[in-house]
Amino acid sequence: ILLPSSSSSSSSSSSPCARKVFISVDSELWHACAGPLVSLPPVNSLVVYWPQGHLEQVANCTPQAVDQPPIPQYNLPPQILCRLTDITLMAHPDTDKLYAQMDLTPVRESEKPLVSEEPPPAAKRKRNSFCKTLTASDTSTHGGFSVPRRAAEECLPELDYTMNPPCQELVAKDVHGVEWKFRHIYRGHPRRHLLTTGWSVFVSSKRLVAGDSVLFLRGENEQLRLGVRRAPKQQQDAPSMVVSNQSTQIGVLATAAHAAMEKLRFSVIYHPSTCLSEFVIPYHKYVKVINSTASVGMRFKMRFESADLTERRYAGTITGIGDVDPVRWPNSYWRSLKVEWDESAASERQERVSLWEIEPFNSAAILPPLSLGQNPSQKRRPNKPTLVNSSSVWDPAMKLLWPSNPPHLASMPESEDLSSPAPIWPIAIPPVMPDGAAS
Amino acid sequence: ILLPSSSSSSSSSSSPCARKVFISVDSELWHACAGPLVSLPPVNSLVVYWPQGHLEQVANCTPQAVDQPPIPQYNLPPQILCRLTDITLMAHPDTDKLYAQMDLTPVRESEKPLVSEEPPPAAKRKRNSFCKTLTASDTSTHGGFSVPRRAAEECLPELDYTMNPPCQELVAKDVHGVEWKFRHIYRGHPRRHLLTTGWSVFVSSKRLVAGDSVLFLRGENEQLRLGVRRAPKQQQDAPSMVVSNQSTQIGVLATAAHAAMEKLRFSVIYHPSTCLSEFVIPYHKYVKVINSTASVGMRFKMRFESADLTERRYAGTITGIGDVDPVRWPNSYWRSLKVEWDESAASERQERVSLWEIEPFNSAAILPPLSLGQNPSQKRRPNKPTLVNSSSVWDPAMKLLWPSNPPHLASMPESEDLSSPAPIWPIAIPPVMPDGAAS
DNA sequence: ATGTTGGCTAGAAGCCGACAA
DNA sequence: TTGTCGGCTTCTAGCCAACAT
Numbered sequence: 001i002l003l004p005s006s007s008s009s010s011s012s013s014s015s016p017c018a019r020k021v022f023i024s025v026d027s028e029l030w031h032a033c034a035g036p037l038v039s040l041p042p043v044n045s046l047v048v049y050w051p052q053g054h055l056e057q058v059a060n061c062t063p064q065a066v067d068q069p070p071i072p073q074y075n076l077p078p079q080i081l082c083r084l085t086d087i088t089l090m091a092h093p094d095t096d097k098l099y100a101q102m103d104l105t106p107v108r109e110s111e112k113p114l115v116s117e118e119p120p121p122a123a124k125r126k127r128n129s130f131c132k133t134l135t136a137s138d139t140s141t142h143g144g145f146s147v148p149r150r151a152a153e154e155c156l157p158e159l160d161y162t163m164n165p166p167c168q169e170l171v172a173k174d175v176h177g178v179e180w181k182f183r184h185i186y187r188g189h190p191r192r193h194l195l196t197t198g199w200s201v202f203v204s205s206k207r208l209v210a211g212d213s214v215l216f217l218r219g220e221n222e223q224l225r226l227g228v229r230r231a232p233k234q235q236q237d238a239p240s241m242v243v244s245n246q247s248t249q250i251g252v253l254a255t256a257a258h259a260a261m262e263k264l265r266f267s268v269i270y271h272p273s274t275c276l277s278e279f280v281i282p283y284h285k286y287v288k289v290i291n292s293t294a295s296v297g298m299r300f301k302m303r304f305e306s307a308d309l310t311e312r313r314y315a316g317t318i319t320g321i322g323d324v325d326p327v328r329w330p331n332s333y334w335r336s337l338k339v340e341w342d343e344s345a346a347s348e349r350q351e352r353v354s355l356w357e358i359e360p361f362n363s364a365a366i367l368p369p370l371s372l373g374q375n376p377s378q379k380r381r382p383n384k385p386t387l388v389n390s391s392s393v394w395d396p397a398m399k400l401l402w403p404s405n406p407p408h409l410a411s412m413p414e415s416e417d418l419s420s421p422a423p424i425w426p427i428a429i430p431p432v433m434p435d436g437a438a439s
Numbered sequence: 440i441l442l443p444s445s446s447s448s449s450s451s452s453s454s455p456c457a458r459k460v461f462i463s464v465d466s467e468l469w470h471a472c473a474g475p476l477v478s479l480p481p482v483n484s485l486v487v488y489w490p491q492g493h494l495e496q497v498a499n500c501t502p503q504a505v506d507q508p509p510i511p512q513y514n515l516p517p518q519i520l521c522r523l524t525d526i527t528l529m530a531h532p533d534t535d536k537l538y539a540q541m542d543l544t545p546v547r548e549s550e551k552p553l554v555s556e557e558p559p560p561a562a563k564r565k566r567n568s569f570c571k572t573l574t575a576s577d578t579s580t581h582g583g584f585s586v587p588r589r590a591a592e593e594c595l596p597e598l599d600y601t602m603n604p605p606c607q608e609l610v611a612k613d614v615h616g617v618e619w620k621f622r623h624i625y626r627g628h629p630r631r632h633l634l635t636t637g638w639s640v641f642v643s644s645k646r647l648v649a650g651d652s653v654l655f656l657r658g659e660n661e662q663l664r665l666g667v668r669r670a671p672k673q674q675q676d677a678p679s680m681v682v683s684n685q686s687t688q689i690g691v692l693a694t695a696a697h698a699a700m701e702k703l704r705f706s707v708i709y710h711p712s713t714c715l716s717e718f719v720i721p722y723h724k725y726v727k728v729i730n731s732t733a734s735v736g737m738r739f740k741m742r743f744e745s746a747d748l749t750e751r752r753y754a755g756t757i758t759g760i761g762d763v764d765p766v767r768w769p770n771s772y773w774r775s776l777k778v779e780w781d782e783s784a785a786s787e788r789q790e791r792v793s794l795w796e797i798e799p800f801n802s803a804a805i806l807p808p809l810s811l812g813q814n815p816s817q818k819r820r821p822n823k824p825t826l827v828n829s830s831s832v833w834d835p836a837m838k839l840l841w842p843s844n845p846p847h848l849a850s851m852p853e854s855e856d857l858s859s860p861a862p863i864w865p866i867a868i869p870p871v872m873p874d875g876a877a878s
Numbered sequence: 879a880t881g882t883t884g885g886c887t888a889g890a891a892g893c894c895g896a897c898a899a
Numbered sequence: 900t901t902g903t904c905g906g907c908t909t910c911t912a913g914c915c916a917a918c919a920t
Contacts (some may be wrong), residue, residue: 058681058682061679061681062681072693072694072697090680092679092680099680101683135901135902135903136902136903137901137902137903137904138902140903141890141891141892142891142892142893142903142904143891143892143893143894143903144892144893146901146902148900148901149900149901185893187893187894187895188894188895188896188901189895189896190900190901192900192901194893196892196893197892197893199892200891200892240500240531240679241529241531241538241708242497242500242501242687242708242710243497243687243690243691243707243708244540244694244705244706244707244708246694246705246706247687247690247691247693247694247705247706247707248681248682248686248687248690249690250690250693250694250697251682251686251687251688251689251690251691251693251694252682252686252690253693254686254689254690254692254693255683255685255686255689255690258689266683266685266686267683267685267686268682268683268686269680269681269682269683271681574880574881574882575881575882576880576881576882576883577881579882580911580912580913581882581883581911581912581913581914582882582912582913582914582915583913583914585879585880585881587879587880588879588880589879624914626914626915626916627880627915627916627917628916628917629879629880631879631880633914635913635914635915636913636914638913639912639913
């Protein structure tokens with residue numbers, strides 16, 4: 001029987017996984033593990049950075065400490081227009097948790113944005129990966145891993161079925177480049193694909209439990225890679241607490257403020273596994289959505305990741321429009337929509353979303369700048385700013401987004417046709433906004 | 440044979456070790472694990488906070504990333520006088536790595552410091568703990584843990600030696616309050632104390648390897664506790680990288696600057712395991728040392744932790760005095776002494792130390808304000824500032840330490856007798872200071 | 879006094895098909 | 900098609916004393 005060593009990997013291969021040094025992770029594997037919803041803007045494109053969203057993520061990655069000293073205050077606009085200078089994909093050395101360092105360079109006013117950098121539609125590749133949620137049997141010490149039939153046939157190297165039983169040794173590299181070896185065998189009645197020897201050390205090394213997922217990815221060069229996705233439940237980070245939470249938060253704001261003022265490059269860390277909203281979004285997405293409209297009562301859909309790790313859409317209704325934090329972040333588009341989800345089991349889903357996260361209910365396109373208003377009380381006057389309540393309330397917002405020239409604020413560049421057809425569409429304030437009754 | 444269950448612990452006991460919540464750790468155990476050199480100032484005492492040192496520790500806890508964007512700049516003085524409002528002792532939930540959150544409140548100028556708050560000399564307790572570095576046998580799967588004889592007799596509950604063999608079940612709580620059970624037996628020829636059943640799960644749970652240490656601590660109430668000290672070598676943190684390093688560093692500075700300006704409480708995290716210098720030191724220590732003198736050529740001793748986890752002193756000679764970073768932190772006492780160590784195997788030891796870390800060579804007291812100058816070329820004129828080179832260079836330092844009243848700088852309060860006997864002793868600049876040739 | 883090793887044993891890890899969902 | 904289980908085998912974890920340092 002073929003099967004040279006069939007031992008496990010551990011510290012065998014010559015992978016340059018040095019201590020305390022972060023190596024850039026294979027992009028295809030990173031994105032496969034991150035899931036279909038996570039899409040990073042291309043390098044060198046224009047993006048909008050949302051400090052509020054960054055703070056949300058930091059708070060989520062951090063222990064809710066007993067430590068809430070005074071609130072810092074920085075004169076930051078809600079959003080900063082940047083060029084995405086560079087992206088480094090990374091993974092935590094212990095947990096394989098993914099993240100990305102995004103280098104952002106605030107855009108000078110003189111730098112006019114390219115006309116609506118449209119995203120190149122990525123060609124769909126044929127299926128060359130599979131992701132399976134581990135069962136109790138997969139993770140028990142009693143046996144190995146049951147490979148779904150289609151997955152084995154499409155993603156694993158072909159077996160020599162003349163053997164009895166057919167078996168081979170698989171070698172797959174994880175996100176750090178570490179090699180793992182498995183015995184792949186096709187046996188049993190009825191026949192099935194199994195990974196036996198080597199599987200349990202992988203499970204225990206990665207500390208996988210039932211509910212977690214593994215992902216196999218076959219490259220063009222027949223190189224096999226594999227990744228890990230933890231069950232969303234056990235998202236315990238075991239935060240390392242290098243500095244206090246207060247310092248971390250101040251650091252986020254101060255870094256952005258400093259960078260925006262001096263127009264200097266800065267870096268942010270994005271954790272896709274937090275399942276929170278992305279706080280660096282493509283500029284064209286922002287522009288498109290700013291020029292469109294939304295109103296209370298409007299129906300929409302939004303993409304989510306379902307339990308089987310595929311994409312699905314949930315429907316909801318806009319129930320309010322306004323600032324999340326009117327004091328610290330007035331006139332911000334960040335999570336400006338208050339929504340209600342159709343499904344009653346709508347826990348887990350945010351009750352506030354941002355304009356660019358949603359899609360119109362009739363899935364024509366992603367929020368085209370056509371009239372979408374369906375609420376009769378919010379009749380839209382085309383080509384003119386729709387100021388629902390007092391217009392003076394939203395004047396500062398205008399200034400913030402297209403500032404006259406405040407020295408210490410990041411400036412959004414002027415749109416080419418500020419006075420022509422596509423109007424700046426401000427956020428409509430609903431007549432009644434039950435802010436306190438948020439439950 | 441007595442031995443009720445002899446099973447391991449894991450998630451058994453009802454310890455309130457909730458997720459993502461940091462519980463304050465038993466102080467005695469924390470300090471025992473931290474080692475004899477780590478001494479935190481008492482709560483409510485005056486302390487001096489050194490942002491430079493804080494940055495050093497942060498850099499040490501953080502991957503040396505490929506990420507060094509532009510340097511931030513804050514107008515911070517090298518030191519900030521604070522009151523130590525509170526201390527919370529903590530431990531990392533996964534690694535048991537110790538740290539302390541220290542809440543600092545910058546002192547207003549109006550708040551005169553109490554006259555030389557002397558530290559109450561802590562009474563030495565009798566030995567009620569032992570710490571053993573694990574051998575290969577201790578950590579192998581082949582057997583248990585060999586308890587040193589004296590340690591067992593002094594720190595473990597007494598065995599009933601009439602039994603054959605004498606044995607009992609030990610229960611010890613770790614730093615998180617989790618209970619671990621061990622079978623303690625006295626057997627073999629010659630007789631010895633061993634921990635058998637339960638030991639290996641502890642080793643694997645804590646991921647201990649040969650070279651790490653365990654520490655047993657017996658309380659007054661016969662309650663047994665145990666802690667873990669990793670070998671200094673494997674100090675890999677697996678940093679969680681919540682935000683970029685740049686943001687972390689900026690956060691440290693911005694937090695301190697903000698707090699100093701507004702006289703608001705802020706928190707810092709201190710990691711004793713970094714083995715770097717403490718960046719929060721008692722004010723009385725600072726005052727004492729500022730009023731003393733030091734000069735190039737002077738001999739001194741300094742406390743270190745030796746391999747067997749006890750305290751020992753190394754001797755060295757001052758070879759230079761001056762700023763570590765003359766550009767960003769001019770006129771700072773932080774690591775202002777450049778030193779050379781006697782032992783040739785002096786790697787690992789810092790080549791720069793601060794005044795308050797060293798002791799005079801003749802161990803009379805801790806740097807009394809007596810004349811200690813031994814270098815004939817640096818003859819000291821008592822009771823007057825010794826300005827070796829151009830005195831104008833050090834004028835700004837004076838202003839920084841005792842500022843006239845800059846609004847955004849933390850101010851050091853005026854010493855009661857600025858013009859009387861005890862002079863402000865400035866750092867002497869050596870004639871030649873080879874800064875580039877640091878190796 | 880205590881680290882390491884060989885011997886021995888109990889129990890877990892782990893491979894297999896059967897069977898069911 | 901694939902999750903779980905009982906049966907069986909192999910191997911390691913783990914207790915012991917002997918021996919060495």
